[in-house]
Amino acid sequence: MQPRHFAQLVFLSAVWGGSFPLIRIAAPAFGPLVMACLRCALAAVVLAVLMRATRQAWPARAHWISLTVLSLLTVVTPFVLFNWAGLVLPAGYSAVLNATAPLFGVLAGALFKEERLTLRKLLGCAAGVGGVALLVRLGPVQPDARVVLAVLACVAASASYGFGAILMKRATLVLQPLPASAAVHAxxxxxxxxxxxxxxxxxxxxxxxxxxxxxxxxVTSGFMYWISMRLMREISASAATSSAFMIPMFGVTWGGLFLGEPFTPGMLPGVVLVLVACAFVTGFNPLWWLVASRQPEKPAARKGLSPGE
Incomplete structure (x- = not known):
């Protein structure tokens, strides 16, 4: 993975992390279903405007069935479930549960034989789950039936994201990201x-x-979905979903700023584990790249000359 890919993952995480406090604000006013429908409609309008500005056409009719299935997995199901959970759980707690998406993405990639299930990826998933647990430390939540159902809803939404990432990767191989993103939300x-x-x-x-x-x-549903699809064309599905490991850092930060949810220095060890998880799952090590970028480049060998010339 190149540095620009990693930078895009961080950017996606920062913006998507802000979606959880926004869900907490909007869900009580609109309800899960109306809110999900409005998010999709607004995203489709914004992306359609961008399509018109860039003179791109809607996907052919033959692709709409597969795009609707992709919509069910990556838009409809997660939106409704996270919106409902937002009525019950703190924003940071939902962000933590969202971090299980890469685990499902890795499992889906292995199940559909898209990617190999390596020890490195499994260790990365384990480090990510441990990291977000240390990072948020939201404390005990009353274990009533509604909270348990909300937690299960978040995990199901994350699973939907993870398995949908495989179909999303396949869609990027045959369709342009912008029209595909617009069609998914429409x-x-x-x-x-x-x-x-x-x-x-x-x-x-x-x-x-x-x-x-x-x-x-x-923004978080329309524009960022398009950015995600563009990134998905260049990296693996499991690497793309690894941005979910960083979302809790931003989710907790935005939740603390706008909703008064706690952030303490004790969360810092979780940040380290989250970064380690990203390095394992994506295969990109920021420290290695920083060292390599400071080393002088070797002169290129002249073509067409033998060693003795």
């Missing part, structure tokens, strides 16, 4: 349209919730 909005209609009477149009849903739809 399909998601259509799938959610009727279920969301049932929740409209309970919607509360509060200013902070409207701002949160606007950012979620246009």
């Amino acid at each position: 399909a998601g909005a259509l799938v959610l349209l009727l279920p969301a209609g049932a929740g409209l009477p309970a919607v509360q149009l509060r200013p902070e919730a409207l701002l949160a849903i606007a950012v979620l739809g246009m």
